Amino acid sequence: MLTAAGRRPWTFYALAAFFALYVAFLYGPMICIFVLSFQGPQGALVFPMRGVSLHWFAELVTQTETGDILGAISRSIPLAIIVMAATVAVSVAGGLAFRDRFRGGAALFYGVIVSLVAPGYVLGIGIGLMFQLLGLPAHWYSSALGAQLTWTLPFGLLIMFAVFGRFNRSYEEAARDLGAGAGQILRLVVIPIVLPGIIAVALFGFTLSYDEFARTLQTSGSTNTLPLEIWSMTTNVTSPVIYALGTVTTAFSFIVIGVALSAIALIQRRRYGRALPAGRH
Amino acid sequence: MAQRRKNSARIGGADANTAISRRNLLRAAAAAVGAAAGSQVIGAPTIWAQEIKDIELRHVGVSYSVVKAIGDQASKDLGFKVTMQNLDTSAAITRFITQPQTVDIPDLEGWQTKVAVARGILQGIEVKRIKEFDNILPIFTKGEYEGKKVSRQGISPYEAMYIEKKDSTKIVEGVHDWMTFLPQVYNADSIGYRPDIVGHPVTRWKDLIDPNYKGRSAILDVPNIGIMDAALALESRGDLVYKNKGNMTRQEIDTTINALIALKKQGQFRATWTTFEQSVELMASGEVVIQSMWSPAVTAVLAKGIPCIYAPVNEQPDGKEGYRGWCNGMGLMRHLSGKKLEAAYEYLNWYYAGWQGGFVARHGYYSPVPKTAEKFMTANEYGYWYLGKPAADVIKDPYGAAIAKAGAVRDGGSFIERFTNIACWNTVMDENQYMIQRWNEFKSA
């Protein structure tokens, strides 16, 4: 998309402006969250601001007025990580399998669609009921994990389908001709090529799990995950402590991204000297 | 299982029964000591403490009655763990019904108790073992107060309270030896409004649908509660007289919903609020000036320095007006037994010992055992919240913010006045399915 002289076309600026607008749209509520999290003890969930202090950040840690947010986070994050890993593994395996026609493939595919489409709250009740009837206790790491997988797997699988759809199998053939074993082919040829897809699936898996509400509501057992905890707080006085949580989460995410990208940039610089790799693949 | 056997062995190899009766003896002695020191269960004997310290009671319910702070205090005072899990009302009752093994102490509304009993997931609470039973307001335990009978429109707590035997699945009329639930948090709801904008004191439900407040009023979006608020408003306006606002006929439902749809099309309602916080913000931001409200929402608005009054809608001689009452209570799940059951009774008794009463009072909720709650409040607070007396000093909310100045009077007079003026109780009516359908038609109109 460059002119002969290497300058950017006008469309670049137009699109960049559009992108900036989208980011502003995305972050609009975040700005409110950020500003309002610094209120004093009299703070409310809306403007005008009442006082300026770090009261609600302290509250996030001491939890005197609120529900058990820290406890809920201590369950939500491990759960999201496990779901992310499981989703990636099962989606990649599924994507590989579906490249070839096999018996029952169509039924399985529609099973995945049904899993996506099933109303979450009702499915959650069904899962909870099933565990009860089997005499199994419901926990965030068993029933809720399964329930969340029914949500993330369709996303992961469908994305891997699209990724593998563009995958040129001749790379695999070439590797095989050179004597590589199945495991090597997977590790050294397939995965590096579909890595962007895998990262997308991992991202979806984590985020969908962390935010998952409907399917988790009846399957989390005797403890709440974060969305459940916050939702039940809304039946009572809800304080800006949830805004403080939002601010902390966002700050934390930015730090993690910043560190990760800088690390990658450093590694690349070291590997390729001053020049960065051209193109994407 | 293994723990019980282990503990019996510790008490000299006696079997479980002997252990319990020995424990009761020790506990009676400790109770005598405890009674002398106050109503708290303190100084539990060390053997009992050893046996129960690994017990965990799971108390599950809505966040305004199942409060983490209360659970933490109970754990501290009682020596075993009480964990609170918050869910919204709907998710809670669904959990109790479909996964009863995952809960120990369910938090139930009156009508939910009826369902829970019919489904056989609860066990009766033995009246004899509840120390403060006689101090529970007779509104709940006897369905009357000082001779005046409590309204039976809707499902009153009294109506859902007694069963004949521990494992009965039928609720019976009249005081019996076994209860289905212990009243815990209750209130008489009415309308919240901005006195500075509305300009006159509101004492009648019809003001909620007054065209003067077109576009600035709201009702709540819970079908079986919202419909009763609407019914109270329509009856107040003179549209019709309901036989039982808590159990309407199809015709009455149609009249009510059609009136609501008409009001909606005229633009009467700014919103039907879903979350508690919405109701607070609607009022505090000035989006509405009069709406269905819950007591702690009024408190929250006041804490922001914005005037808000919880309208006293006492019953009029012509039978109109009155509050909408509700009551949440604790039950015992059927699967509780042995030491866990003992611990559960300890917890239930602790709950009535006063600390909880003092704690929730500052939210504007009452304890069903005012006598013990009084011990945990200042004379000023008790006078303001319970007796309807003018405040002698500043009244603070649970977190220290001032909500009422000296001289202010709590809305609606004393709490006895509010509770003897209840017109109907929260409920689920026979024509519930039809009502929900029509309610959703109102919402999509």
Next chain:
Amino acid sequence: MTRTSPSGERASPARPYLLVAPLLVVLLVFVVAPLAFVVAVSFFHYDNFAIIPAFSFENYADVLTAHLTYDLYLTMIWFSLLTWFFTLIIGFTVAYFLVFHVRNPLIAIGLFLVCTVPFWTSNVIRMISWLPLLGKQGLINSALLATGAIRQPLQFLLFSDFSVVVSYVHLFTIFMIVPIFNSMSRIDRTLFEAAADAGSSRWQTLLHVVVPLCKSGIALGSIFVVTLVMGDFYVVKVMSGGSRASIVSAMYDDISTLLFPHAAANAVILMIIVVIMVSLILRVVDVRKELASQR
């Protein structure tokens, strides 16, 4: 060591079955079994808080003959279409920008991640925060009033269909961006040159080269967005200020008062309808065929 024939046939015929085994287990245990319950309950009889096993079509009859059902489906399909349209336009444009206009892949990833950061703050919190943004005393109204653009705060910003769609677009655009981004990044850049050499304008290249090659990404994004909107219950409830009901929120009301059979019938019908909608999308772009055609 697996040696293969020169035609490159895969070695083990059991391989695909092994690979999908975990998926199958999850689906059977956590989807098929619970849904079997739901379907069974949809035929049960309800009487005064008790659910009586039966085989009756009364619940389906109730749902299908109620005028409310059609109202709700029309509303939700309308919301789905609006959301799909806006998320597609925004998602496609953003993906295009990130793939073709950002030169440094690291920056592209960084910008992409910037778009995902808000999702790590719980949905519920972000929904609550619309109030201080869109309310009468909110940021937007205050800004507009301050600049004199309006005289009275805008009412329609909050508790309206507008706020519902805004919330949907806000929450779900990312589900459009990711698949389209994935599809686009596989497009061979030399195609642009080829098209330019053949005399195509940038716009024509977009329509005739880029869009067809992104078909599967667009289809996926559409499936995701439609499913998410049709299955939603709390965005409509909260953002419309109760002025609208959704299919799932009606189910929720039923469940709150233990009307399980009626809710189950509703759920089954919803699933059938959304599966039909997804199938329609798949008919336009057969993701599976695209996948399996690669041999």
